[in-house]
Amino acid sequence: MTWTLTGKTALVTGASSxxxxxxxxxxxxxGARVLLVGRSEERLAEVADGIGGGATWIAADLAVPAEVDRMAREAAERLGEIxxxxxxxxLYIPGDAADGDPDEWDxxxxxxxxxxFRLINRVLPGMIARQSGDIVVTSSVSGHQAIEWEPVYSASKHAIQSFVHGVRRQTARxxxxxxxxxxxxxxxxxxxxxxxxxxxxxxxAREGIRSEDVAEAVMFMLTRPPHVTIRDLVILPQNQDI
Structure with a gap:
């Protein structure tokens, strides 16, 4: 049995590509009413037009904490509830730690x-008050194992995995x-x-997957019955040697 997204609101970050x-x-x-977030107004408008159904967008630089807060406030105002x-x-940065730029890592x-972390903090109170809500974070297989050619990226995704697991335990009730x-x-x-x-x-050649494959997997997560949580879903190309 699956549940529908019809009538729900969805906030999507990094939505321009x-x-x-x-x-x-x-x-x-x-069937969800979608609000897209990214840095490029032009690209966001193009995606929103393609989606239709009242899709809208907010341009924001999520590297800036104040921009995350502004975006979260505006999203709640536009959607009513998330x-x-x-x-x-x-962002993605590969390379050896000895050769990297710590400013880029920051x-x-x-x-x-x-x-x-900040955005989840901003949306949780409303979800808790309603006793309803779904959050899916895009992690990476490198959040499950440290990959040598991308140690900083791997570290960022390990942080995501730990946060998701802890918050799940806090909010399950x-x-x-x-x-x-x-x-x-x-x-x-x-x-x-x-x-x-x-x-x-x-x-x-089964060497890679499409963005749409990942989206389909997330839709599967979101449409399980309410008593079912998929905490982690790892999706790989069949021929990836990891």
């Missing part, structure tokens, strides 16, 4: 970790659900892949 765009599109197609939070925004941690989806190689601009022909070829 990649997994976030696919999540927003899938939530809209499932039924679903899809905390997806993230930026990554601000978006991948701090903004997620309030009938809330929180989980994390952890993709492997996703063929989208975050990982430097945008050519459609290349995506098709690598999918055919």
């Amino acid at each position: 990649g997994i976030g765009r696919a999540l927003a599109t899938a939530a809209g197609a499932a 039924d679903i939070l899809l905390a997806n925004a993230g 930026q990554l941690l601000s978006v991948n970790v701090n903004s997620v 309030h009938k809330l659900r929180i989980g994390a989806v952890a993709p492997g190689m996703v063929l989208n601009p975050l990982w430097g892949v945008s050519d459609a022909a290349e995506i098709d070829a690598r999918v055919a």
Whole structure:
């Protein structure tokens, strides 16, 4: 048995491209009223127009704490209440620790970790008051194991996993659900892949998955009966050696 998203509201961060765009599109197609968050007004407007159904957007830089707070306030005002939070925004930095730029790492941690913690803090009181709500955070397979070529990114996703597991235990008594989806190689601009022909070829070789595959997995998480929580969903290309 599945539950519907019809009539629910969904806040999606990092929604202008990649997994976030696919999540927003899938939530809209499932009947939710979607509010998209990202940095580019032009790209957000394009995605919102494609979704239709009253989809709207807020431009915000989630690396800035005050911007996270402003966005959360505006989202609550526009939606009335936030039924679903899809905390997806993230940055990716690979490379050796000895050669990295700590200032860039700080930026990554601000978006991948701090903004997620802060936004969840802002939406939880309303969900707790209503005794209803779903949160899904986009993590990574590197949150389940440290990957040597991306130690800072891995560390950020390990933080996400720990936070999600702890918050789930705190909020279960309030009938809330929180989980994390952890993709492997996703063929989208975050990982430097945008050519459609290349995506098709690598999918055919089972070397990568599409953003839409991740969105479909998240829709599965959201449409389970209320007594079912999927705490962790790891989704990999069949041929990824991890």
